[in-house]
Amino acid sequence: MPLPALADLLDRAHVVALPLTTRFRGIDVREALLLEGPHGWTEFSPFVEYDDDEASTWLSAALEFGWSAPPAPLRDTVAVNATVPAVDAGRVAAVLARFDGCRTVKVKVAERGQVLADDVARVHAVRDALGPEGRIRVDANGGWNLDEAEHALHALAEFDLEYAEQPCASVPELAELRRRVHYMGIPIAADESVRKAADPLAVARAGAADLLVIKAQPLGGVRRALAIVAEAGLPAVVSSALDTSVGLSMGVALAASLPDLDFDCGLGTASLLERDVAASPLRPAAGALPVGRIQVDRAALDESAAPSDRRRWWLDRLGRCHALLAQAR
Known part of the structure; x- marks a missing residue:
């Protein structure tokens, strides 16, 4: 699969911050970057402490899921x-x-x-x-x-x-x-x-x-x-x-x-x-x-938008991980 252009990904990116009902894995809020790809919504959400090398693997998964169809399911x-x-x-x-x-x-x-x-x-x-x-x-x-x-x-x-x-x-x-x-x-x-x-x-x-x-x-x-x-x-x-x-x-x-x-x-x-x-x-x-694709609620997406400093942090991370994927190819 060709690597999508970074500018395209940045245009599609939505960063959200979702509170948890119970503190879990040492956090109270889960952050994620969502992308609407040609085949549907996908997610890039490596934990914040992971370095860029590890996080770039998560980006590969997100791009595969949003830019191609998954294998045919064997169960509903x-x-x-x-x-x-x-x-x-x-x-x-x-x-x-x-x-x-x-x-x-x-x-x-x-x-x-x-x-x-x-x-x-x-x-x-x-x-x-x-x-x-x-x-x-x-x-x-x-x-x-x-x-x-x-x-x-x-x-x-x-x-x-x-x-x-x-x-x-x-x-x-x-x-x-x-x-x-x-x-x-x-x-x-x-x-x-x-x-x-x-x-x-x-x-x-x-x-x-x-x-x-x-x-x-x-x-x-x-x-x-x-x-x-x-x-x-x-x-x-x-x-x-x-x-x-x-x-x-x-x-x-x-x-x-x-x-x-x-x-x-x-x-x-x-x-x-x-x-x-x-x-x-x-x-x-x-x-x-x-089994199936998820439809995102635009109002919920806006309501859950991360603060501007966290959005910038995730977009910068997306750029660094994209560069690593490009270099690997």
Whole structure:
């Protein structure tokens, strides 16, 4: 696909700032740059702390989705999980109430400034809310060392975990932890070891994970993510990076294109936003999301416009990342 001209992208760019219902990933407001491409709306929203090299991969994904048609979907809807941030156990029920019909819950653990007892209480509250048939997965974002992860999974095993996502940061740690906890029957999933790695297939070659968590934007687009899953030969679950409904629709397109989709996907996170930019926000209904393009509500786009200094910051970032893509070609 030819690289669109920067001037064209700047003319199409809308920068938004969306408040969250609950502090998540250390932020209270999610910023994103939206573009209306020839094939529909798309999103460029690498987290602000990511450098330009990493962010340029997200721009590749945005341009692919807005300037070309996604692969033909294999399903019309995608089942999704609820996401519980690292909140007090007493707030779990209120968070889950925003995720209609979801019977799988991803629970954030290993939050900086908290202790294992906080994680146990939170997961316990989720299990109480779900009952015995609901599925629970935990996500540590690489926050535990090897021994901490082993100890934590022992403490959390009684809640019948579906899997543990990125319990440790490095591939060798994941491989050793997988060996240590194999007898417990808790699969290990890799996220950051895929999307933030120079070699996203290293975790699969090392036998360090039972499944992959894949995200369309960080991996450079729907087609590259599909190729990684195919080459890795492991089951995959599609997740989001706290996107707007526009970015989530890219993740849904990825999930809809996977030949096998055995896990509920982490694409319901629009429920964590106080407001969105879509005419019909992509929030779970009966535990699923529809496949298809998102129509942006122009009034909501204007209402959510970022302050001028933040808009300039994002446009400058867009220019730098565009230059990197041009140089790579």
